[in-house]
Structure formats: structure tokens, C-alpha cells
Amino acid sequence: MTETNVENLISIQDLKVHYKTGGAGLGSLIAQTFRGFRGAMPVSEPSEANDVKIQASGKKVVKAVDGVSLDIRRGETLGLVGESGCGKSTLGKAILRLTEPTGGQVFYNGKDLAHLSQRAMRDQRKNLQMIFQDPYASLNPRMNVGQIIGEPIRTFNLANGLSVEERVQELMETVGMSRRFVKRYPHEFSGGQRQRIGIARALAVDPEFIVADEPISALDVSIQAQIMNLMEKLQSEKNLTYLFISHDLRAVRHLSDRVAVMYLGKIVELANGKDVYADPLMPYTKALISAVPVPDPEVEAKRERIILKGDVPSPINPPSGCHFHTRCPFAIAECSQIVPQLTEIKPNHFAACIRISPEHPYIENN
Amino acid sequence: MNRLTYIGIAIAILFILAAIFAPLIATHDVTVQNLLARYAMPSGEHWFGTDSLGRDVFSRVIYGARISLQVGITVVTVSTVVGTVIGAIAGFYGGWVDKFLSGYLFNVVLAFPGLLLAIAMVAFLGAGLGKLIFALCVIGWVGYARVIRGQVLKVREYDFVQAARALGASNMRILFTHILPNAIQPLIVQASLGMAGAVLSEASLSFLGLGIPPPAPSWGTMIEEARGLDILYNAPHVLFFPGIAIALTVLAFNFIGDGLREYLDPKQRKR
Numbered sequence: 001m002t003e004t005n006v007e008n009l010i011s012i013q014d015l016k017v018h019y020k021t022g023g024a025g026l027g028s029l030i031a032q033t034f035r036g037f038r039g040a041m042p043v044s045e046p047s048e049a050n051d052v053k054i055q056a057s058g059k060k061v062v063k064a065v066d067g068v069s070l071d072i073r074r075g076e077t078l079g080l081v082g083e084s085g086c087g088k089s090t091l092g093k094a095i096l097r098l099t100e101p102t103g104g105q106v107f108y109n110g111k112d113l114a115h116l117s118q119r120a121m122r123d124q125r126k127n128l129q130m131i132f133q134d135p136y137a138s139l140n141p142r143m144n145v146g147q148i149i150g151e152p153i154r155t156f157n158l159a160n161g162l163s164v165e166e167r168v169q170e171l172m173e174t175v176g177m178s179r180r181f182v183k184r185y186p187h188e189f190s191g192g193q194r195q196r197i198g199i200a201r202a203l204a205v206d207p208e209f210i211v212a213d214e215p216i217s218a219l220d221v222s223i224q225a226q227i228m229n230l231m232e233k234l235q236s237e238k239n240l241t242y243l244f245i246s247h248d249l250r251a252v253r254h255l256s257d258r259v260a261v262m263y264l265g266k267i268v269e270l271a272n273g274k275d276v277y278a279d280p281l282m283p284y285t286k287a288l289i290s291a292v293p294v295p296d297p298e299v300e301a302k303r304e305r306i307i308l309k310g311d312v313p314s315p316i317n318p319p320s321g322c323h324f325h326t327r328c329p330f331a332i333a334e335c336s337q338i339v340p341q342l343t344e345i346k347p348n349h350f351a352a353c354i355r356i357s358p359e360h361p362y363i364e365n366n
Numbered sequence: 367m368n369r370l371t372y373i374g375i376a377i378a379i380l381f382i383l384a385a386i387f388a389p390l391i392a393t394h395d396v397t398v399q400n401l402l403a404r405y406a407m408p409s410g411e412h413w414f415g416t417d418s419l420g421r422d423v424f425s426r427v428i429y430g431a432r433i434s435l436q437v438g439i440t441v442v443t444v445s446t447v448v449g450t451v452i453g454a455i456a457g458f459y460g461g462w463v464d465k466f467l468s469g470y471l472f473n474v475v476l477a478f479p480g481l482l483l484a485i486a487m488v489a490f491l492g493a494g495l496g497k498l499i500f501a502l503c504v505i506g507w508v509g510y511a512r513v514i515r516g517q518v519l520k521v522r523e524y525d526f527v528q529a530a531r532a533l534g535a536s537n538m539r540i541l542f543t544h545i546l547p548n549a550i551q552p553l554i555v556q557a558s559l560g561m562a563g564a565v566l567s568e569a570s571l572s573f574l575g576l577g578i579p580p581p582a583p584s585w586g587t588m589i590e591e592a593r594g595l596d597i598l599y600n601a602p603h604v605l606f607f608p609g610i611a612i613a614l615t616v617l618a619f620n621f622i623g624d625g626l627r628e629y630l631d632p633k634q635r636k637r
Binding site: 093096098105122123125126128129130132133134137138140142143146151152155156185187196201204205242 | 447526531532533536539630633
């Protein structure tokens with residue numbers, strides 16, 4: 001899947017996160033009782049009613065991440081985009097075992113993170129870090145900045161000969177904060193400053209790999225640029241590898257070397273950043289890219305947009321075959337039966353769609 | 367910390383000192399009866415008047431502080447600590463641990479009318495201050511445990527808890543430095559109210575002969591003995607002074623609890 005001269009830092013294979021939901025309570029009892037009468041009930045997609053995964057225990061299964069295989073190369077930024085609820089945050093958290101994967105492997109340094117013991121995983125955490133979406137929720141309101149950034153240094157004994165306080169101040173300057181703020185509490189800072197604290201905390205353990213879970217989506221636009229620039233600067237200084245999760249396609253284009261597009265728990269397209277934007281192949285990606293406004297009123301007025309119908313279907317009850325066929329303007333009958341595999345359509349450009357192939361990469365012509 | 371907190375601390379210290387130095391402060395022997403001076407109104411001789419048996423109410427209130435404060439403070443402290451630990455374990459670990467603790471144990475204890483369980487226990491163990499405190503703790507902890515469990519369930523889903531886990535913090539560290547400090551706020555309120563509950567429960571048990579035997583004064587016992595409309599009309603002071611003592615104690619600990627809550631919250635802490 002990758003060129004031989006590129007080193008994979010993390011290799012994800014068939015990763016799954018399935019949640020059981022509901023339980024054998026009243027709700028599912030009613031659901032089961034009425035399953036026979038579905039036709040008479042106002043369900044939006046009656047044709048799929050039979051696919052509701054009700055297991056013997058009476059629990060439904062949410063397939064938040066459903067068989068994702070992905071390589072993350074050393075030193076790159078891999079952008080992960082998709083609509084809300086498509087499972088991109090869950091994928092990021094599953095890599096770090098903040099959400100327990102229910103299947104598949106995550107290889108890092110020859111170890112399968114998904115199957116390490118909790119203790120062994122804890123040792124790995126100093127190499128793998130996370131930046132969180134909400135800078136207001138991700139900092140403990142009862143700890144001051146020094147305690148927040150100092151905690152991982154103390155946990156792993158990583159002061160590098162300095163005192164913990166000195167190391168904390170060094171990190172604060174690395175992320176562009178004054179060391180005077182070391183005794184302040186999170187509520188005294190703006191969103192952007194809090195996000196810098198969160199980044200400093202992640203850097204405290206000197207990680208190789210950082211999952212950035214929508215790190216800028218809670219910030220003002222002007223602050224977004226600052227945080228993105230900081231992330232780029234840190235990447236070149238410390239040779240970091242990022243998994244950059246976002247629904248902001250402009251930000252992903254700006255930061256990412258490669259981009260993976262996710263839809264309902266599966267990767268549907270994967271390519272170099274400029275290829276995804278300039279030459280999207282999978283119909284869903286085309287629609288996503290066309291949704292990005294162009295900052296030029298004349299172009300914006302003329303350009304053609306692909307408007308998707310409806311919302312993302314529930315991952316409790318994903319459509320059969322290609323999950324996207326219910327909203328795809330190019331869907332044919334087979335799309336609801338065959339599950340498309342991620343295939344190399346063009347060199348280093350992968351897409352999951354049965355209607356395109358290396359010979360016929362453009363769906364409009366097929 | 368605000369002014370009310372200092373007032374609370376001052377009242378609490380005053381009462382504790384009164385309890386410790388009761389023999390020096392009391393003006394009369396608390397058990398000596400004077401049937402000729404029943405229900406005497408407050409006067410220079412009897413500052414708070416006398417009760418139904420002509421005993422000096424002031425001295426009894428001072429001596430009563432010994433038993434009532436002991437019961438109140440011990441029961442609330444022990445119940446809070448035990449309740450916090452068990453509730454936190456239930457909320458944090460979840461799964462079958464939580465199913466057993468909150469689904470079974472909490473409900474079993476709560477299903478008994480509290481006082482009835484205490485009566486049964488004291489009847490089984492025998493009367494006495496220590497046993498009474500023990501019985502009140504056995505019924506008391508579960509309320510705190512439920513509150514803490516719910517709070518822990520909520521707080522453990524916050525991002526900063528996940529962040530701590532991502533940073534390799536141990537379970538104990540996550541629970542004690544990240545979850546509990548953000549979960550105990552409602553407990554402080556409940557504990558200061560629980561103080562009053564404990565003082566009054568002691569009174570009920572003592573009244574039934576299951577606590578401190580009658581001639582010894584406690585605020586609760588004094589109120590129990592002074593029940594009845596005719597006393598309320600004709601000699602309200604018998605009821606009033608021990609009642610005020612309980613109210614002031616509860617108020618003091620409420621103020622202290624408020625101050626503690628503010629002190630623990632960096633957003634409200636004044637620098």
C-alpha cells in the first residue's frame with residue numbers, strides 16, 4: 001500500500017469499535033415486539049429495517065469504527081475528515097486506547113497497541129499523545145497551569161535533569177505562553193491560550209505521534225490560524241507525526257500531507273492532500289469538497305455544488321452495501337449489495353466505490 | 367473565604383470550647399431537680415430558665431454540646447468518608463462493581479426506614495454513645511455514597527479525565543486528583559445538613575432509651591422532653607434554647623461548608 005522508502009509509524013489494520021447499546025430494557029423489547037409491524041410504522045427507510053442488528057441479548061450494535069485500515073507515515077500529517085458522527089474521533093481515541101477497540105490491530109514500533117495490557121499501554125503513552133477539541137473541558141479546572149503541564153512530567157519522570165517547574169516553563173515558552181502564567185487556573189485564559197496549554201501538556205512527554213481531535217474547531221478563526229501555525233512549527237522542530245481530525249476542510253488542506261475521508265465508520269478515500277482536493281474520485285468526497293466555499297464571489301456564484309440529500313444514516317442501522325448509496329447521486333442497484341473495498345485507483349490515490357476503477361477513474365463518465 | 371465563613375468558624379469554636387470546658391461554665395448541676403421551680407422563666411438565677419423537672423436549662427445546653435457535637439461531627443465525618451470511598455468506587459469502576467454496590471447494597475440500606483434500622487442495631491448491640499454513633503453511621507453513609515456515585519459518573523466522562531488517562535495517570539491518581547475534587551461540591555452541602563439530621567436522630571434514639579440514658583443532657587433529648595403544645599405555649603424557653611443551639615451549629619457548619627466549597631473552587635477563590 002505504501003512506497004518502500006516511506007516508513008510507517010503506525011499501521012492500523014481492520015480496526016473496529018462496536019458499541020452495544022440499548023440493552024434488553026423496555027425500549028428494545030418494544031422494538032423487538034414491533035419489528036414485525038415495521039411496515040406500518042413511520043420509519044424513514046423501511047427497506048433497511050431488516051438490517052437492524054439486534055443480537056441475541058437484545059442489544060443493538062453501533063459500528064462507530066467499522067474495519068478501518070490505515071498507515072500513518074513517520075513525520076507526516078494525516079488529515080481525517082468526515083461529517084459529524086462518522087466515527088473520526090472514535091478512530092483517533094481507539095488508536096490511543098482511550099476508547100477500547102473491539103477488533104483489529106494498531107501496530108506501533110512492532111507492538112500491537114490494541115492488545116497490550118493496561119500497564120504496557122501506559123508505558124507507551126509517553127510516545128502517543130492527544131490534543132482535545134474543547135479547550136474548556138480538557139483542562140482540570142482545579143489545577144493550575146504548572147500542575148496541569150507538570151503532571152505527565154512527574155508521572156514519567158521526564159524532567160531531563162531540570163526541575164519539573166523549569167521544564168514546565170520551558171514547555172510554556174515552546175507553545176508561546178509567558179512563564180508568568182504558571183500559577184494561573186484554566187478559567188483565567190481564553191480558548192486559544194487554553195489550547196496552547198493542552199498542547200504543552202501533550203508535548204510534556206516528548207511524544208512521536210499526536211492525535212489532534214478537532215483542535216481548532218472550538219476556536220475563533222483568527223486563533224485557529226495561530227494554533228495551526230504553532231502545530232506546524234512544533235512538527236518541524238520535533239519531527240512529530242499528526243493525525244489531524246477535523247471537519248474543517250480548509251484547515252485539513254492547509255496542514256495535511258495526506259487526507260483520509262471517512263463515512264459511517266469506514267475510510268472511503270485516501271490520497272495526498274492536493275489530490276483529494278483537486279481530483280476527488282469517490283462521490284462522497286466530491287460532495288464534501290464542493291461544500292467548501294470559495295472566497296471569491298464570482299467563482300462562488302458560478303461554481304456547481306453537489307448537494308447531498310438527508311443526514312448521515314444512523315450507525316446503528318447503516319445502509320447495506322456501500323454505506324453511502326442512500327445519498328449518492330450515482331448509485332446503481334449493485335451499490336446496495338456490494339461492500340466496496342478501498343482500491344488504488346490512481347497511484348497513491350485510494351477510493352472505495354464499485355463504480356470506479358483504475359481503468360475508469362471518473363464516475364461521471366462511467 | 368468570606369466573612370460568613372469566619373463567623374461559622376467562630377461559632378463552631380465557641381461551641382466546641384463550651385463542650386470542653388462545660389464543668390467550668392455550667393452554673394448548676396445538670397441532674398439536680400428542683401420541683402418547686404419547674405418551668406421557671408429565664409432569670410438571673412437560671413439564665414435560660416428551668417425545665418419540667420426544675421433543672422437549669424443553661425447548664426444542660428452547655429453540657430448537651432458535649433454529646434450533640436460528638437454525635438454530629440463523628441457521624442457526619444465517618445459517613446462522608448465511607449460514603450465517598452464506596453460511592454467513588456461504584457461510579458468509577460462501573461460494571462458489576464457498580465451493579466453490586468449501587469444496584470444492591472445502596473438500595474438494601476435505603477429500603478429500611480433509617481431510624482428503624484438504627485433502633486434495631488442499638489437494640490441488638492445495646493445502648494451507649496459509641497454504639498449509637500456506629501448505628502447512625504451505618505444508615506448515614508449511603509446518602510453520601512449515592513451523591514458521589516452520580517457525580518463521579520458525570521465527571522469521569524469529561525475530557526480532562528481522558529486527557530489524564532492519555533498522559534498515563536494511574537486509576538488512583540485519576541480518581542483522587544481529577545475526578546473527586548470536581549465531584550465533591552454537593553457533598554459539602556449535604557454534609558452540613560447531615561449534621562442537623564445526626565443531632566436530631568440522636569435525640570430520637572435517646573428518647574426511646576436507646577442512646578444516652580435520660581438524666582444526661584443532649585440537645586436532642588432536651589427537645590424531645592419538651593414536646594407538647596402546653597409547654598410551647600407556657601414555657602417556650604425549654605424548647606427554644608436547645609433548638610437555637612442546634613440551629614446555630616447547623617448554620618455554623620453550613621457557613622464553613624460554603625467557605626470550604628469556595629476555597630476548593632479556583633474560580634471563586636480570591637487571590
